[in-house]
Amino acid sequence: MNERQDWALEVEDLTVAYADKPVLWDIDLQVPEGVKMAIIGPNGAGKSTLVKAAMGLVKPVAGEVRIFGRSRERAEGQIAYVPQRATLSWDFPTDVIDVVTMGTYGRVGWFRRCGSAEKEEAMAALEQVGMTDFARRPIAALSGGQQQRVLLARALVQDAPIYILDEPFQGVDAPTERAIIEVLDELADIGKTIIVVHHDLQTITEYFNAVLLLNVRAIDSGLVEEVFTEENLRLTFGGRVGVLAASGAGGL
Amino acid sequence: MKLKTTLAMVPVLIVMAACGGGAPAPTDGGAVRVVATTNIVGDLVRTIGGPNVEVEALMGPGIDPHLYKASAGDVRRMSSAEAIFYSGVHLEGKMSEVLERMGERGMRTVAVAECVPEENLIESTGFSGLHDPHVWFDVALWSQTVGCVVETMADLDPDHADAYRERAAAYVDELVALDGWVRERVEDLAPEQRVLVTAHDAFGYFGRAYGFEVRGLLGVSTASEAGTSDVQNLAGFIVEHEIPAIFVETSVPPRYVQALQEAVRARGFGVEIGGSLYSDALGNPGTPAGTYAGTVRANVETIVTALAEPADAD
């Protein structure tokens, strides 16, 4: 009953603050394996921060993150991360195939170079996202949608059990959005856990089966049909930002 | 934040420590307090002043006067002295502003080398209108600076004027004798052996007075930089003239001369480092080289001994 199943991602009492201001407050979240979960909330709700805390990129003031039951520090390589495009410097001297091959670095090990096996895996991932023609293109010459596909291919190559994507549909064209969702569906079908910070409320019910409504506090989380309600949306987006929003973050 | 204030305190503490050291000694009853820049000048003033004068030299042994920058403590010492004696002719290159300001404030400043009539000074090849400041290695020329010092002391302290004049006269005699000794000693070298290669061009007057050809790697001031062509040319010169020894100086990093030696060795000629010369500073006080006369003797001995032996070319 209360023994710890191995959730893919479990967050307990997580609080993160920047300069004494809480950005995430007392977050509890259990994400089972195989779901497609969206994280939604207004600007400043802490969505990216939650993702970064899950990755171990920010230090929480309180609380814990566990990946498949193991503490964060020992869960290396379990998360394939697709960051926001804007955070990267696309002027970096490299080409598409090179970026995608980065997904294999965790496996290849120290001091060794990537070989033809890794190149093949990278090409396969590019095929999945429809970018094989662009393999040798410098990344500076890519459009927004192309960049997003490349980042997704890189995550695919890593072949991790958990995928976290931060605003992957921001500023991409419709064909790219469709292509990405198809890939995510395929991943979920084979049991991968997908977590996406998402901004478009219109597509929640179509793309995802679980959702976390976040506004510094966890407003609610669970199956889309149960939790994605008018009431919850009002609590999350209307009203004030901050810790005084309604309590209650249920498990699934 | 604590860390930031600590960081900010570090430079403040260091400045305070630098100023704090060297608190001025309480004045003796009667002795005239003066400040000298180099210890060469200090030795001169001390010899003439005797017990009636308290001389504080800003630069000690092994200090390079071309590069020396006056600290806040030095400025304080100079301000509270009755006179400031310095070498002049731009020897104390980085102190010229400070010395000027002292003069403007009404402090009595005396440039001893500028007592020497200008026609006796060597013109600097690099900088027209300027002269080589290293006058003290021509002993006879150096004795011409005594006049300025004794006049200043007599002026400041008329009660002891006679004592100063007596000491000055005795000192000039001593210097004349020293000059004679040097001329004799260098006779032990044949004219073609008299080539002196040092770290910087400090020995121009020595060369002119005693018949040496003099070459320095750096120029007249150590503030200049040697380029690789300077090393190459000098190395070529040394090999050509089969010079057996080159000399480091106490107040200049020895690595310049070591690099020169390596360059000469690479040309197949084994030049030795003949010893260390006191160029811009006297030796340690209490040692024979702690006085001007002692330094001159030590230098000449080193030079003549090293150059007298023929080189082993390999």
Next chain:
Amino acid sequence: MDLFGDYTLRLVALGSAVLGATSGALGSFAYLRRQSLLGDAVSHAALPGIVLAFMLTGSKAPLVLMLGAGLAGWIGTLAVQVVVRRSRVPYDSALGIVLAVFFGVGLVLLTHIQKLPNAAQAGLESFLFGQAASLLRRDVVTMAVLGAAALVILLLLWKEFKVLSFDPDFAAGLGLPVRRLDGVLTLLLVVAIIIGLQTVGVVLMSAMIVAPGAAARQWSRRLAPMVAMAAAIGIFSGVTGSIFSSYLPRLPTGPTIVLVLSAIFVISLFMAPHRGLLWRSLRFGVLRTAPDLDPVLMHLYALSHQHPDDPEHGHSVAVIRTMSPPEAKVDAALERLADRGLAQRTAVGGWAPTPIGRREAQRILDREAGEGS
């Protein structure tokens, strides 16, 4: 005298080449990670380390002084991190503060030690601008050993450093120890800097870190060629600077090397293909659309998309005028586009883009997509 027959020149050129290679290679990473100013801060922060090393050990051996320099430079980087993490001071300000404070402490210490007997013998002031002509064989051996070690580590950790520089968050997700890798890369940068201090000095070292990578970036599209080219530029500058200073008397080697490097950088900025300014103005001079022509061309292009099977289908000037802001001089723009071969009149008095015009419009779109977000 034959070019490298001279011992001194060989020695100085070799030392400068080692300096150029390591600072070029490691400086490239600093450049890509937008940490060029860090190189400047570390060089200046090294000064108090050099002086303190002399004060504490009394030794003038270059290795000892370089260790002091490295330690102080390293502490400088830690100080920057602490300031950034514990306060609201932004990164570049923190760099400036650390640079100024450490360098100032160094200068104060230099003034302080000139009182110590035989301090002049250590020649510490020469670390400000370097004193390449006084390099001894053992100095160059030390530089070569340190430089080789740094480059070997760089090669061993190449892919880790690559992903760290491009996307450190993703690297963390892969399970790489990002903090420690960052520490190692910074340490290698510090080593590259201290190798150069004897030759070009504290003040000019930052140029050796920044310029080769920045110049190489103009010529290359991938990381390995960029780093290799930066190293080559560094070597070339070092050797050429040494040669110049060996032919002209009283020409200090360190600043000469930096001048050669700067010349290469300026040339790269102008002449490199694709990115160079000269190239761009030549290429676009022929096809270049002035800013006021671009929107009209884009409208033509958008309109032509509605008739993908009929590229010659024209649209009237009136339509284009309605798509443009009222003050736009559409007619004149269309004429100038026609002059440049980007637009053409069609049979019924309309306008359409030419094939060249379509390519140009697509290129503008691609470029904007790449530059945006």
